[in-house]
Amino acid sequence: MRYVLERWRSPSTLDLFTEPPMRLTARTPWLIVALATTASAQSATYPRDIAAVVSEAGRIDGKSAWSLTESPDGRFDAFTSFDDTIHVYDRRSRKTHSLPQSIPHSAELNWSRRGGMISFARVDDGSREAFPWIMPVDPATGLSTGPARQLSMRPTNRFDDVPSFSPDDRFAAFASNSADSGYVLVVSSNGGRERTLYAAPGHTNRAMISADGKWVYFTATKPGPAVPQLMYRVAFAGGTAQALGPAVFFIGSSADSKQIAWYAEGHPRSGAAPTIVIGDAEGKPLGVIRDVTTKGWGTKPGVLLVKKVDYPVGIRVVPTAGGAVAKLAAVGLNETPLAWSPDSKLLLAKGGTEVTPRWLILRSNGDTVRQIDATPLARIAGDYLKPVWSPDARFIAYRARSADGRAIGPRVMLIDVATGRARALAELQGWRISDLRWRSDSKAVMAVHAKADSQAVSEIDLSGAVKRLANGLAAPPRARFFLATDSTILSVALDSISLMTSRGVHIRLIKAVHRRRMSFVENDIGLSRDGQTIAIMSDAPASETKHAIEIIPVNGGAARAINYELAYSTQTPYFAGDAIVFLGNVNGPHANIANPTDLFAVSSSGGAPRNLTSTDSMSDVDEVVVSPDGRLIAYQAELSPKSTHIIDVDVSSAARAKPKAKP
Numbered sequence: 001m002r003y004v005l006e007r008w009r010s011p012s013t014l015d016l017f018t019e020p021p022m023r024l025t026a027r028t029p030w031l032i033v034a035l036a037t038t039a040s041a042q043s044a045t046y047p048r049d050i051a052a053v054v055s056e057a058g059r060i061d062g063k064s065a066w067s068l069t070e071s072p073d074g075r076f077d078a079f080t081s082f083d084d085t086i087h088v089y090d091r092r093s094r095k096t097h098s099l100p101q102s103i104p105h106s107a108e109l110n111w112s113r114r115g116g117m118i119s120f121a122r123v124d125d126g127s128r129e130a131f132p133w134i135m136p137v138d139p140a141t142g143l144s145t146g147p148a149r150q151l152s153m154r155p156t157n158r159f160d161d162v163p164s165f166s167p168d169d170r171f172a173a174f175a176s177n178s179a180d181s182g183y184v185l186v187v188s189s190n191g192g193r194e195r196t197l198y199a200a201p202g203h204t205n206r207a208m209i210s211a212d213g214k215w216v217y218f219t220a221t222k223p224g225p226a227v228p229q230l231m232y233r234v235a236f237a238g239g240t241a242q243a244l245g246p247a248v249f250f251i252g253s254s255a256d257s258k259q260i261a262w263y264a265e266g267h268p269r270s271g272a273a274p275t276i277v278i279g280d281a282e283g284k285p286l287g288v289i290r291d292v293t294t295k296g297w298g299t300k301p302g303v304l305l306v307k308k309v310d311y312p313v314g315i316r317v318v319p320t321a322g323g324a325v326a327k328l329a330a331v332g333l334n335e336t337p338l339a340w341s342p343d344s345k346l347l348l349a350k351g352g353t354e355v356t357p358r359w360l361i362l363r364s365n366g367d368t369v370r371q372i373d374a375t376p377l378a379r380i381a382g383d384y385l386k387p388v389w390s391p392d393a394r395f396i397a398y399r400a401r402s403a404d405g406r407a408i409g410p411r412v413m414l415i416d417v418a419t420g421r422a423r424a425l426a427e428l429q430g431w432r433i434s435d436l437r438w439r440s441d442s443k444a445v446m447a448v449h450a451k452a453d454s455q456a457v458s459e460i461d462l463s464g465a466v467k468r469l470a471n472g473l474a475a476p477p478r479a480r481f482f483l484a485t486d487s488t489i490l491s492v493a494l495d496s497i498s499l500m501t502s503r504g505v506h507i508r509l510i511k512a513v514h515r516r517r518m519s520f521v522e523n524d525i526g527l528s529r530d531g532q533t534i535a536i537m538s539d540a541p542a543s544e545t546k547h548a549i550e551i552i553p554v555n556g557g558a559a560r561a562i563n564y565e566l567a568y569s570t571q572t573p574y575f576a577g578d579a580i581v582f583l584g585n586v587n588g589p590h591a592n593i594a595n596p597t598d599l600f601a602v603s604s605s606g607g608a609p610r611n612l613t614s615t616d617s618m619s620d621v622d623e624v625v626v627s628p629d630g631r632l633i634a635y636q637a638e639l640s641p642k643s644t645h646i647i648d649v650d651v652s653s654a655a656r657a658k659p660k661a662k663p
Contacts, residue, residue, distance in 0.1 A: 115139025244283030302652025470504030471535030577630025
């Protein structure tokens with residue numbers, strides 16, 4: 001979407017800390033959305049920002065690293081990518097090699113303190129549970145010295161947990177959850193019987209041994225609605241766990257054990273703008289850094305290990321009926337289609353960088369109609385919340401951060417299409433906007449907005465006056481609400497889909513769903529443009545190739561099903577005229593860079609799905625936008641190659657910072 005393709009340059013601090021969004025799909029736990037929403041929706045007062053020292057330590061070409069862990073001498077960085085293999089980057093030679101037969105099936109790794117092991121979580125064959133494993137390595141070469149072995153038969157958390165080693169590498173601690181209880185366990189690194197440090201009803205994760213071996217830090221959530229996740233520490237020798245305070249995600253303890261770090265807002269696996277708090281060993285906040293994506297500390301005291309992945313992407317347009325794929329504008333790191341005009345002739349798109357975003361209005365052939373300088377979109381848990389074009393085509397409304405930049409998504413912005421000027425329409429202080437829709441007469445914008453314990457619906461006229469329509473709707477972890485028409489909203493809960501009035505009054509149950517099977521139900525539902533019909537995707541039991549799309553009128557009437565076969569996964573349906581468009585993966589049981597997601601269309605009357613993007617030389621399809629007339633589909637194509645920048649961020653100044661004098 002840039003006029004020219006920009007080469008990578010020596011970046012600013014914000015450039016280095018900016019991560020592209022993570023697509024929320026059926027492969028993404030809803031827990032991440034709930035955590036990010038619950039914690040960040042609450043107002044918080046943070047200590048002052050830290051003047052961090054940023055330096056690039058390496059660059060991994062051709063791969064996107066999920067997370068990084070550093071060898072004790074700082075020479076090697078181990079990481080996993082989409083190919084389910086442990087890779088090791090040598091900072092001296094700038095080369096990367098792989099560890100054979102590792103197959104971690106996880107995003108998290110941890111290098112042992114003395115360097116002879118790398119721990120990871122591995123999914124058992126035929127099971128959804130992950131278990132702690134260890135791969136022996138030579139710390140001098142970064143090469144494996146034997147086969148990987150399982151450390152314990154107790155399960156751990158697949159995406160964010162991994163065994164943490166004691167200073168002498170003799171023991172490892174990890175979080176484990178079974179039934180309705182969470183545990184922190186210690187086990188010999190040679191295997192054997194586990195010792196329990198913590199056990200309580202609820203959920204635990206991120207168990208990390210401090211570098212001096214005295215403490216084990218972890219997070220835990222007790223049962224109950226809207227209960228915050230808290231950080232704890234317990235003596236490695238055993239004892240009572242001490243609660244340190246709330247945290248969305250615990251990062252760990254620094255190499256000198258003097259500092260700990262945690263996410264107060266955002267999450268390392270989401271696109272939410274992060275706020276990371278640096279505290280002392282007892283959890284007292286010392287300072288904050290913002291817009292950093294990290295999951296761990298480096299081996300130097302006070303240095304966080306940060307990654308920044310370059311995802312070159314481009315905008316493509318393909319006819320719903322099939323045909324040639326058109327390429328719009330240039331390839332860059334931020335190119336995203338956002339919204340079609342009501343007449344389907346213009347496309348609002350985003351380009352530039354996260355620091356200096358560029359809004360463009362394009363014709364469907366890629367010609368630029370207007371460039372717009374406007375406040376960036378707010379991104380929450382990877383979700384941009386697409387802007388909405390008014391029915392009379394005069395305005396575009398979208399969600400943005402607060403005027404002071406501290407709250408993630410309370411503000412509604414308005415772009416005048418004729419002039420290209422943007423202005424703030426309203427700021428819903430203390431709330432986070434989750435859905436927007438224009439009223440059919442173009443005189444007001446409707447918004448669903450959330451706090452930690454409830455949600456509401458409001459109407460904002462063009463003068464900025466806010467009228468509250470509904471209060472006290474279910475909290476974000478329990479339900480998502482989508483504006484269907486001027487007078488109705490769709491309620492998507494874990495066990496049901498219902499129609500309600502915009503004032504929050506229940507109209508009818510549309511469908512009851514199986515709680516466990518539909519835990520990601522919001523990613524498997526499509527709502528028609530007129531708000532009258534929904535499409536629900538499902539898989540046939542015990543089959544990776546048989547699927548169905550159920551078409552249901554929201555106001556009642558006969559439902560019908562489209563049955564089809566497609567290997568392997570399908571998700572995210574969109575209405576496109578008389579067709580249903582969806583994302584699918586035909587190359588492997590897991591959609592990833594080796595097995596890319598394509599765009600498919602199936603007639604609403606049934607038949608075999610058609611692959612619309614198989615001729616496009618891209619790695620993955622994302623950010624789909626269907627034109628109002630249903631004839632064109634714009635999407636973001638994620639291209640190869642990629643590269644990952646390894647960044648050292650020194651925050652040791654937080655320990656030396658003096659608190660601000662009170663006014």
